[in-house]
Amino acid sequence: MNPALSLLHPYPFEKLAALTQGIVPPGQLSHINLSIGEPKHPAPAFVLEVLQKHMSALGQYPATKGIAPLREAIAHWASARYQLTTAQLNPELHVLPVAGTREALFSIVQAAINPQKPNPTVVMPNPFYQIYEGAALLAGAQPYFLDCSASTDFIPDFAAVDARVWDNCQVLFICSPGNPTGKFLSMECLQALIALADKHDFIIASDECYSELYLNEAQPPVGLLQACQALNRLDFKRCLVFHSLSKRSNLPGLRSGFVAGDAALMAPYLRYRTYQGCALPVPTQWASAAAWQDETHVVENRRAYREKFAQAQEILQPHIALQQPEGGFYFWLKTPSPGVEFARQVFSQCHITLLPGEFLAREGAQGNPGKDYVRMALVADAEQCQEACHRLANFLGNR
């Protein structure tokens, strides 16, 4: 087997299972899981209806490129969302459906890394979504971590990175809104990164899977395609964005998202994907097209998260300093004791599972940037989130 497989780290949830193993939480409290980022709001009924209606299409092999109506719906959605006027997305050239962003974030690195260049490197934030690191390791590249801590306002300090790192960089992962920090990258930052990518010849892979979950309805996060538009970069050169229906539309089980951007990258990536064999079933594609064409359910989804964040803040604020995220559905909570210890105690006393921040990060020059944090996903329904916050408030109050 490929020896690089042994380099893969255990997934954060494996570490979490080991942390809580053998602990017997209070029997009278039901378990509330706030560790995993799995949306729990109901899937939109109209999408499920479309899925059902097209079930007979399971009798045909799907094409990797996807059906034209889906690619058109995606191009239309992204053009409206990011005000792409002159930088136009051609559904034939710039868009590919993917089976959720996870597989795409992984496979793009396999397709992109050129092992013949010296020191292939994939640069990524720290803490981060672990797929970025695994993708780099299995492609024979070196992951390079950019710490996101309070001192960098929880976004990578791109300007501090040595030019030699950028020279070796073949793929830069960015994530906005960030998981777990919820931070947005600004238009200025995205434009500066595009200039860096041109100077040092690397691809920017922008993970925007939380882009539709933002707290201020009037301030959606900007995206990399929008930065291309602002620069009049009509070919989206070196830029790829990754979007998903999992969080936007509460369809994590549908396994549906898209990659869009530079046609010169998309064409060889499609060739790669044809061999990998990850075409979306046709009913999934029709259901996805319907989901991308509707915004009403997405507005309602944001409203539900906004309400839960406000409720959590009201209950917890007297006990712990809480920062509302700009986007996403996580609190990145600074803990009064190391995050691992805090998570263990909260599990044993409150029967609530939180994810220790250090499981989402690697040691950097200043230690592990997740060490004093836990990630708390407000994915459960409002009632459960409220109950969890009351238990936490009690726990914090009794410390």
Ligand SMILES: Cc1ncc(COP(=O)(O)O)c(C=O)c1O
């Ligand atoms: C930052 C980030 N990127 C990508 C994904 C993958 O999502 P999906 O494959 O459901 O689109 C997740 C899932 O939690 C995530 O947190």
